[in-house]
Amino acid sequence: MSRVWNFSAGPAVLPLPVLEQIREELTDWQGAGMGVMEMSHRGKAFTGIIEAAEADLRSLLGVPGNYRVLFLQGGATQQFAQIPLNLLGTGGDGSADYIVTGSWSKKAFGEAARFGRVRCAASTEADRFTRLPTAAEYAFDPAAAYVHLCTNETIHGVEFPAEVTMATPAPLVADMSSHLLSRPFDVSRFGLIYGGAQKNVGPAGLTLVIVRDDLLGKAAAHIPSVMDYAVMAANGSMLNTPPTFAIYAAGLVFKWLQAQGGLAGIAGVNAQKAALLYACIDGSGGFYRNNIAADCRSRMNVPFTLSDPALDAAFLADSQAAGLIGLKGHKSFGGMRASIYNALPLDGVRVLVDFMNDFAKRHG
Amino acid sequence: MSRVWNFSAGPAVLPLPVLEQIREELTDWQGAGMGVMEMSHRGKAFTGIIEAAEADLRSLLGVPGNYRVLFLQGGATQQFAQIPLNLLGTGGDGSADYIVTGSWSKKAFGEAARFGRVRCAASTEADRFTRLPTAAEYAFDPAAAYVHLCTNETIHGVEFPAEVTMATPAPLVADMSSHLLSRPFDVSRFGLIYGGAQKNVGPAGLTLVIVRDDLLGKAAAHIPSVMDYAVMAANGSMLNTPPTFAIYAAGLVFKWLQAQGGLAGIAGVNAQKAALLYACIDGSGGFYRNNIAADCRSRMNVPFTLSDPALDAAFLADSQAAGLIGLKGHKSFGGMRASIYNALPLDGVRVLVDFMNDFAKRHG
Numbered sequence: 072m073s074r075v076w077n078f079s080a081g082p083a084v085l086p087l088p089v090l091e092q093i094r095e096e097l098t099d100w101q102g103a104g105m106g107v108m109e110m111s112h113r114g115k116a117f118t119g120i121i122e123a124a125e126a127d128l129r130s131l132l133g134v135p136g137n138y139r140v141l142f143l144q145g146g147a148t149q150q151f152a153q154i155p156l157n158l159l160g161t162g163g164d165g166s167a168d169y170i171v172t173g174s175w176s177k178k179a180f181g182e183a184a185r186f187g188r189v190r191c192a193a194s195t196e197a198d199r200f201t202r203l204p205t206a207a208e209y210a211f212d213p214a215a216a217y218v219h220l221c222t223n224e225t226i227h228g229v230e231f232p233a234e235v236t237m238a239t240p241a242p243l244v245a246d247m248s249s250h251l252l253s254r255p256f257d258v259s260r261f262g263l264i265y266g267g268a269q270k271n272v273g274p275a276g277l278t279l280v281i282v283r284d285d286l287l288g289k290a291a292a293h294i295p296s297v298m299d300y301a302v303m304a305a306n307g308s309m310l311n312t313p314p315t316f317a318i319y320a321a322g323l324v325f326k327w328l329q330a331q332g333g334l335a336g337i338a339g340v341n342a343q344k345a346a347l348l349y350a351c352i353d354g355s356g357g358f359y360r361n362n363i364a365a366d367c368r369s370r371m372n373v374p375f376t377l378s379d380p381a382l383d384a385a386f387l388a389d390s391q392a393a394g395l396i397g398l399k400g401h402k403s404f405g406g407m408r409a410s411i412y413n414a415l416p417l418d419g420v421r422v423l424v425d426f427m428n429d430f431a432k433r434h435g
Numbered sequence: 436m437s438r439v440w441n442f443s444a445g446p447a448v449l450p451l452p453v454l455e456q457i458r459e460e461l462t463d464w465q466g467a468g469m470g471v472m473e474m475s476h477r478g479k480a481f482t483g484i485i486e487a488a489e490a491d492l493r494s495l496l497g498v499p500g501n502y503r504v505l506f507l508q509g510g511a512t513q514q515f516a517q518i519p520l521n522l523l524g525t526g527g528d529g530s531a532d533y534i535v536t537g538s539w540s541k542k543a544f545g546e547a548a549r550f551g552r553v554r555c556a557a558s559t560e561a562d563r564f565t566r567l568p569t570a571a572e573y574a575f576d577p578a579a580a581y582v583h584l585c586t587n588e589t590i591h592g593v594e595f596p597a598e599v600t601m602a603t604p605a606p607l608v609a610d611m612s613s614h615l616l617s618r619p620f621d622v623s624r625f626g627l628i629y630g631g632a633q634k635n636v637g638p639a640g641l642t643l644v645i646v647r648d649d650l651l652g653k654a655a656a657h658i659p660s661v662m663d664y665a666v667m668a669a670n671g672s673m674l675n676t677p678p679t680f681a682i683y684a685a686g687l688v689f690k691w692l693q694a695q696g697g698l699a700g701i702a703g704v705n706a707q708k709a710a711l712l713y714a715c716i717d718g719s720g721g722f723y724r725n726n727i728a729a730d731c732r733s734r735m736n737v738p739f740t741l742s743d744p745a746l747d748a749a750f751l752a753d754s755q756a757a758g759l760i761g762l763k764g765h766k767s768f769g770g771m772r773a774s775i776y777n778a779l780p781l782d783g784v785r786v787l788v789d790f791m792n793d794f795a796k797r798h799g
Contacts (some may be wrong), residue, residue: 276678314640
């Protein structure tokens with residue numbers, strides 16, 4: 072069978088050239104006589120792989136020299152605990168502000184509350200997470216140790232603009248899981264950036280953390296060693312065996328991104344893809360709906376509903392038959408969702424839009 | 436280049452047929468039109484993969500029905516913290532006994548001490564970890580919540596016998612990272628078994644935990660949710676996105692083990708391999724030395740020294756030139772170490788032994 076168009080929210084489609092290179096090197100990486108999965112993480116070959124991955128990531132994102140790049144495990148959900156354990160002070164007695172704009176930032180807020188004092192600095196839940204807070208709605212605690220936000224909500228399809236502009240009294244800590252590397256942004260605006268790899272970066276099981284030096288060394292006394300950013304930074308992400316194969320695959324994705332013109336290049340394609348899909352939804356005369364405020368619609372995750380939910384099953388069956396996979400909405404949200412990450416080509420969105428137009432014509 | 440003989444301690448050699456199947460399915464898993472790395476962990480295809488992996492692991496090990504199998508992240512090092520956080524009681528006020536027989540159990544002991552009261556129930560450090568404790572040396576606390584041991588010390592090359600026979604007042608918790616699946620053992624003797632995958636199971640980034648039901652639900656109040664065994668068990672290891680590709684690869688290793696005659700079959704080959712290598716060392720007239728007591732020598736990790744350390748560099752260079760890789764001993768131990776895991780074939784040990792005999796002849 073040929074490849075499907077994979078709109079899964081994550082784990083998600085990977086660039087075909089990356090998969091082909093992995094396949095090529097699977098039993099013998101560049102003449103080493105073994106695959107990357109089989110290599111000692113302390114050996115020369117893997118050291119080269121992880122160093123290149125970090126250098127390429129730094130170059131793609133423009134990571135300043137006073138930030139450390141960590142290759143960790145446990146996903147964003149582990150970070151939801153790890154962040155307060157690292158940043159609320161050695162006694163865990165600091166407090167933090169959380170901006171709640173969808174399921175993921177709400178989960179982060181809930182988990183953090185188990186480890187210390189957290190406040191909600193703004194929430195759009197009353198509007199069913201269909202928009203971002205206005206400048207006037209933010210109420211920050213001047214004493215907060217950090218301000219947490221999720222810059223792209225995978226389930227609700229709300230995305231902060233590339234430039235996060237609100238003034239905050241404390242370092243911004245951002246869950247960027249589902250749009251990291253999809254566009255350029257200014258790393259220096261943040262104290263800490265994190266994300267699970269399984270959307271735009273690589274296979275599930277790898278977590279990226281980019282953290283400013285001055286935020287290291289403040290961990291709670293009783294933090295597991297593997298969760299202490301300072302310990303991991305001091306050990307080059309190798310206090311223990313890192314997820315070597317996932318790091319290798321992510322490194323190939325970074326090279327692929329460079330070949331797409333870097334983040335500026337891929338951001339252009341992503342903007343085109345999103346424009347095409349939202350135009351289809353908005354031009355369907357109400358057959359399809361996305362009710363997110365226009366200026367904060369995600370360019371990565373596009374949730375939409377059919378005006379007649381009785382057609383959902385037919386939409387999913389017909390789209391799958393047409394080779395369009397993973398369009399079912401998140402269980403907490405219903406309807407449909409098309410995740411159009413970096414590795415989902417413009418052609419895939421064209422095929423989806425053609426299918427949607429045809430489906431609407433047949434059933435409208 | 437052809438494949439090398441890979442004696443790395445981990446990440447380590449994987450069975451070639453497993454790698455070949457991964458390669459075959461890399462861009463299109465069984466007609467799905469996508470690779471396993473790209474699949475939603477909630478979809479039907481991956482659900483089938485993880486369920487088969489669990490069923491096969493249960494069958495290989497004979498896991499009783501009152502044990503849960505968890506597919507986690509973070510490696511054994513994360514477990515060193517996770518175990519006391521789960522088993523020392525909701526107030527964290529219980530205590531635990533640790534048996535110290537090498538670097539890894541010593542590390543587990545040290546990390547656990549950060550989370551509660553732990554005691555050393557026996558240690559062989561005074562004998563430089565060259566043997567296991569005698570029955571008379573164990574001094575258990577009758578009130579201990581659990582007794583921790585490492586059944587195979589990867590660095591020091593000390594292995595508990597298949598039947599752990601000492602009577603303990605509390606459930607045994609065993610780090611089996613480096614010999615899990617290398618031989619049959621009685622799971623019901625243990626309360627909890629864990630191991631990083633990157634030796635005998637699959638790629639780094641996957642951690643197996645097998646835990647008896649009655650040990651669930653005792654976690655400390657302030658444990659990160661992803662570290663709570665009960666939460667993970669209730670969510671089928673999917674509170675968050677699991678390391679899907681590593682689970683798939685481990686599942687293929689389980690199928691491969693079944694084709695080797697299961698654990699009894701592979702244990703036979705492993706015994707042959709170890710016998711061959713120790714015979715070479717012991718028969719070298721002192722040119723090579725392994726100073727572990729004969730009845731507790733590891734069948735997986737065979738550390739040895741050359742009588743003349745000035746020959747170490749030549750030994751490593753010549754062995755590498757002969758396609759024998761990963762023989763350098765752990766930095767904390769020096770000398771050499773041959774890890775002869777399941778996937779390292781008998782032929783590989785024959786080639787190593789021939790090389791060692793020849794090297795000794797040339798330099799003896």
